[in-house]
Amino acid sequence: MQRRTFLIKQRVLITGGAGFIGSFLTDALIEKGYNVSIFDNLEKQVHHGKKPPYINKKATLVRGDVRSYDSLKRAVLDADIVFHLAARVGVGQANYQIKDYVDTNIGGMANLLDIIVNEKTKVKKIIMTSSMTSYGEGMYSCSKHGKQKIRMRPDSQMITKQWELLCPTCKEILTPIPTPESAELQDNGIYSIGKHVQEQLLLFIGKMYRIPVVSLRLFNVYGPRQSLSNPYTGVAAIFISRLKNNRQPIVFEDGGQTRDFVSVHDVVNALLLAMENADADYSVFNIGSGKPTSVKTIATTLAKLLKKDITPSITNDGRKGDIRHCFADASKAEKILGWKPHVSFEEGMKEVVSWSEKEDARDIFERAAGELSEKKLMYE
Numbered sequence: 001m002q003r004r005t006f007l008i009k010q011r012v013l014i015t016g017g018a019g020f021i022g023s024f025l026t027d028a029l030i031e032k033g034y035n036v037s038i039f040d041n042l043e044k045q046v047h048h049g050k051k052p053p054y055i056n057k058k059a060t061l062v063r064g065d066v067r068s069y070d071s072l073k074r075a076v077l078d079a080d081i082v083f084h085l086a087a088r089v090g091v092g093q094a095n096y097q098i099k100d101y102v103d104t105n106i107g108g109m110a111n112l113l114d115i116i117v118n119e120k121t122k123v124k125k126i127i128m129t130s131s132m133t134s135y136g137e138g139m140y141s142c143s144k145h146g147k148q149k150i151r152m153r154p155d156s157q158m159i160t161k162q163w164e165l166l167c168p169t170c171k172e173i174l175t176p177i178p179t180p181e182s183a184e185l186q187d188n189g190i191y192s193i194g195k196h197v198q199e200q201l202l203l204f205i206g207k208m209y210r211i212p213v214v215s216l217r218l219f220n221v222y223g224p225r226q227s228l229s230n231p232y233t234g235v236a237a238i239f240i241s242r243l244k245n246n247r248q249p250i251v252f253e254d255g256g257q258t259r260d261f262v263s264v265h266d267v268v269n270a271l272l273l274a275m276e277n278a279d280a281d282y283s284v285f286n287i288g289s290g291k292p293t294s295v296k297t298i299a300t301t302l303a304k305l306l307k308k309d310i311t312p313s314i315t316n317d318g319r320k321g322d323i324r325h326c327f328a329d330a331s332k333a334e335k336i337l338g339w340k341p342h343v344s345f346e347e348g349m350k351e352v353v354s355w356s357e358k359e360d361a362r363d364i365f366e367r368a369a370g371e372l373s374e375k376k377l378m379y380e
């Protein structure tokens with residue numbers, strides 16, 4: 001394996017470094033001796049106007065928005081390595097705040113690349129976090145017709161509440177199998193389009209200007225520091241917030257839909273390996289645990305760990321744009337980056353629950369759910 005050892009004291013810029021992934025990455029880089037600058041707008045929906053207390057004191061925090069060329073430029077001028085993590089993350093919300101998501105997620109990357117190629121910068125590597133959502137549905141297998149990359153479930157199927165994917169030829173229920181990077185991408189919403197386009201922009205400009213770039217396609221990341229008062233965030237944090245407020249987690253479909261939950265610590269490790277390893281350059285990698293867990297299991301596991309006698313409410317209604325199953329084939333990351341997940345689902349969920357006990361959690365889920373209904377983004 002070819003390693004590029006960056007000289008310690010190199011300056012690393014992390015856009016979105018105040019978020020839960022970025023802040024753990026900051027800690028890890030500082031621990032390794034890097035100088036870290038964080039560029040973050042302290043998004044109101046996530047941080048509620050406050051600087052999070054966990055931000056590493058040794059990092060320089062610059063408050064700014066990736067949509068602003070000038071303020072991002074000031075931060076980039078100083079950087080040797082850039083991790084571009086700044087993004088808006090509500091998968092459902094993205095489908096009705098289209099311009100905002102496009103401006104931040106695609107426009108932010110466009111600004112970053114414009115700055116790097118047009119200004120006097122010294123950036124030697126750019127690493128971004130893209131998303132498994134760009135696959136749409138994951139890979140499936142039919143006992144008679146073999147492996148398939150299937151289209152999203154059509155409206156006509158969703159309204160009959162037939163949640164599982166069916167083989168187009170024989171109508172047998174398909175079995176989900178691991179999804180590799182080579183699987184066809186099939187965007188399932190504005191958020192997924194944003195991550196996909198960002199990845200394309202990065203790879204194209206990286207190759208054209210010979211600036212090493214890497215994109216990590218993250219599966220469902222969870223861990224401490226994820227906002228518990230942001231109803232547009234990932235399902236695990238939403239369920240913790242509901243349970244802490246003694247309310248039932250609301251489970252869409254029948255709860256049998258699965259996701260690949262990967263601990264933030266494993267993700268940070270992958271980001272460091274992607275930075276250090278020149279064999280990773282110009283490539284994309286799946287970063288997931290490789291294990292599917294159902295959404296209903298998330299709800300019941302969290303209730304148990306939080307010692308709440310609360311069962312989830314299964315709505316039997318679908319959210320538009322949701323996929324049913326996708327879990328990672330992360331063998332490329334193992335082979336090239338030497339990456340493997342180390343935190344088991346049980347350990348990781350225990351960690352996040354124990355962290356959450358001391359945290360405030362404002363449950364405003366009903367507002368987010370109401371918006372989806374109002375915009376007709378639910379099959380109900």
Ligand code: UD1
Pocket residue numbers: 089090091092130131132133218219220221232233234235236238239250251252253257259295319322323
């Ligand atoms: C999530 C992340 C996305 C990331 C992607 C990578 C969020 C909001 N989404 O998308 O940023 O790129 O993983 O894999 O952080 N669900 C419920 N009840 C709820 C909320 C969700 O049943 O209250 C269900 C959804 O219908 C879905 C599943 O849980 O089936 C996961 O939803 P969500 O956490 O929003 O994530 P993804 O769409 O997988």
